[in-house]
Amino acid sequence: MSVYRWLDERLDLDRLNKKFMRKAFPVHHSFFLGEIALFSFIVLVLTGIFLTLNFEPSSRLVEYRGEKLPAAYASVLYIDSLPFGKVIRSAHHWAANIMVASVFLHLLRILLTGAYKRPREINWILGLLLLGLTVVLAFIGYALPFDAYAVTATQIGYGIAKSIPYLGDWLAQLMFGGEFPSLRSLPRLYALHVLWLPLLLAALIGLHLLIMIKQKHTQPRYAEEVAPGKVLGVPMVPMQATMMGILFLLYLGSLFLLAGALIAHPVEVYGPPGTSTPVLKPEWYFLWLYGLLQMIPSSWQIPLPGGAAITSEFIGGVLIPGLLGLVALLLPFLDTRRTKMRYLELPSQHPMRTSVTVGLLFFFFVATFAGWKEEFGMTNAQLWAMLVFIPLGAWLATYVLIRQIWGKEG
Amino acid sequence: MYRNDATGPFFALLLAAALYLSAYLDGRRIAAMGGGYEDALTVGQIGLITFATLFLIYALIGFFSIWLEGVELRPGRRLPSPGAAVPLVAVLLAVIEAALGGFFVRLMLHHLTVEPVSAAAQGAVFGAMMLVGAVLLAIYKKYYLGDEVLVEEEHSEVPW
Numbered sequence: 001m002s003v004y005r006w007l008d009e010r011l012d013l014d015r016l017n018k019k020f021m022r023k024a025f026p027v028h029h030s031f032f033l034g035e036i037a038l039f040s041f042i043v044l045v046l047t048g049i050f051l052t053l054n055f056e057p058s059s060r061l062v063e064y065r066g067e068k069l070p071a072a073y074a075s076v077l078y079i080d081s082l083p084f085g086k087v088i089r090s091a092h093h094w095a096a097n098i099m100v101a102s103v104f105l106h107l108l109r110i111l112l113t114g115a116y117k118r119p120r121e122i123n124w125i126l127g128l129l130l131l132g133l134t135v136v137l138a139f140i141g142y143a144l145p146f147d148a149y150a151v152t153a154t155q156i157g158y159g160i161a162k163s164i165p166y167l168g169d170w171l172a173q174l175m176f177g178g179e180f181p182s183l184r185s186l187p188r189l190y191a192l193h194v195l196w197l198p199l200l201l202a203a204l205i206g207l208h209l210l211i212m213i214k215q216k217h218t219q220p221r222y223a224e225e226v227a228p229g230k231v232l233g234v235p236m237v238p239m240q241a242t243m244m245g246i247l248f249l250l251y252l253g254s255l256f257l258l259a260g261a262l263i264a265h266p267v268e269v270y271g272p273p274g275t276s277t278p279v280l281k282p283e284w285y286f287l288w289l290y291g292l293l294q295m296i297p298s299s300w301q302i303p304l305p306g307g308a309a310i311t312s313e314f315i316g317g318v319l320i321p322g323l324l325g326l327v328a329l330l331l332p333f334l335d336t337r338r339t340k341m342r343y344l345e346l347p348s349q350h351p352m353r354t355s356v357t358v359g360l361l362f363f364f365f366v367a368t369f370a371g372w373k374e375e376f377g378m379t380n381a382q383l384w385a386m387l388v389f390i391p392l393g394a395w396l397a398t399y400v401l402i403r404q405i406w407g408k409e410g
Numbered sequence: 411m412y413r414n415d416a417t418g419p420f421f422a423l424l425l426a427a428a429l430y431l432s433a434y435l436d437g438r439r440i441a442a443m444g445g446g447y448e449d450a451l452t453v454g455q456i457g458l459i460t461f462a463t464l465f466l467i468y469a470l471i472g473f474f475s476i477w478l479e480g481v482e483l484r485p486g487r488r489l490p491s492p493g494a495a496v497p498l499v500a501v502l503l504a505v506i507e508a509a510l511g512g513f514f515v516r517l518m519l520h521h522l523t524v525e526p527v528s529a530a531a532q533g534a535v536f537g538a539m540m541l542v543g544a545v546l547l548a549i550y551k552k553y554y555l556g557d558e559v560l561v562e563e564e565h566s567e568v569p570w
Contacts, residue, residue, distance in 0.1 A: 024561070033468065083521040239479075239555070243479070245547050253538070265450075285457075
């Protein structure tokens with residue numbers, strides 16, 4: 001206590017506490033999704049620091065335990081041999097997956113409760129950028145172990161980047177250091193993965209939180225009766241901070257139990273890159289894009305001036321997700337209401353928004369399913385019919401059900 | 411509406427169980443379970459397990475939140491009131507935490523000097539340490555920290 005008093009006399013900690021640490025946090029379990037995403041990022045940074053100390057981002061051949069192997073691959077085998085090394089590497093993989101999933105569900109929660117509306121448009125856009133950046137960061141990390149799987153999976157992304165008319169070569173140069181795989185690929189991807197993109201992500205997360213603190217959370221509706229026009233919640237310190245501590249420990253406990261029991265990417269199973277290309281699919285969060293690529297015939301080509309072309313890779317891998325992203329970015333500006341959004345909206349009172357969201361989710365499910373086109377022996381015509389009619393049917397059924405059960409638009 | 415009740419966490423728990431089961435029934439062995447045999451998980455399994463784990467964490471923190479923060483907030487303060495049995499439980503958990511910590515260090519040393527220890531065992535001991543720590547912190551919040559609910563002006567000077 002005397003240490004606190006000593007610091008307080010010099011730094012006026014009491015004032016800091018009164019001004020900044022008393023922010024009211026509304027209580028609802030769905031608010032923890034954003035915190036799970038934040039803790040995933042923190043775990044990724046912490047486990048990433050350990051990995052960087054032992055990883056060599058190079059594809060040059062080195063001798064490791066009597067075998068000639070790429071240095072990056074050999075250094076991953078070395079990490080796996082260290083005490084707790086394999087678990088930390090596996091936790092890094094799982095945390096990346098959980099971060100993508102939690103950012104997605106967090107955005108879904110914001111969408112379904114209308115929390116993207118005025119005045120929170122900027123934070124909605126930042127959230128979308130964070131999702132995109134998280135996916136790109138996870139994708140780049142996939143290449144680093146430089147095993148047969150990683151190299152082949154990254155080549156799919158390299159092909160998509162290259163397919164962008166006029167910009168493709170420049171983008172491939174920026175992200176992959178030229179052709180992939182080449183000697184310059186890993187150092188470039190490594191620098192992006194451990195430095196530039198995490199710095200950008202950290203800056204965006206900081207801005208996202210700062211704006212959230214300024215604009216306050218949306219609140220449960222009952223708060224309107226308890227404290228009309230005000231924010232009802234628990235103070236950040238010590239109440240919310242303690243809950244965050246509990247969540248962080250629960251997160252670490254669940255993550256490390258999982259990471260030890262199930263190794264997410266056992267490099268020794270895939271082996272170093274060889275002459276044969278392994279049969280594989282990209283990570284689950286890219287499967288819907290992969291599915292779209294499977295459905296679009298490679299004959300779909302529109303020539304452009306200057307020798308460029310709109311290819312099937314561009315349509316499936318860039319154009320369709322780009323259009324979906326653009327609609328999502330514009331969403332808050334389509335709502336023309338002028339009043340401030342204070343309270344969480346019930347999805348049942350907004351049947352159109354809710355049903356369109358459900359339809360969109362079914363679009364992702366069907367596109368993901370298309371990733372198994374060959375295994376299920378489906379034709380393109382069947383998959384296209386499913387991609388059009390199942391989301392439409394889900395949208396219509398959800399809309400009718402909500403209107404029948406809960407009545408008109410709220 | 412949007413009361414902090416058990417419906418969400420309950421369904422999250424149910425969903426987590428269903429997704430874990432779906433991943434298990436994928437038709438391939440789940441890697442490294444029981445015996446150190448390793449095979450690669452499919453991307454489908456990784457996706458299912460990712461969401462299952464996320465829903466599990468959501469359910470756990472949801473139930474903790476209901477227990478520690480209640481269903482609805484009402485402004486005011488509540489002083490802590492630890493019962494007689496609480497310190498006993500806390501001490502017992504602290505002892506378990508210390509034992510797990512010691513065991514974890516011994517596992518690391520064994521891995522370094524004698525023979526490799528399976529990743530499952532390393533992860534399990536470390537994970538258990540974190541989960542016991544979470545319960546200890548929850549007990550501290552419930553019985554020693556008290557409660558405070560604020561009403562804050564919508565337009566404040568924070569952060570500017």
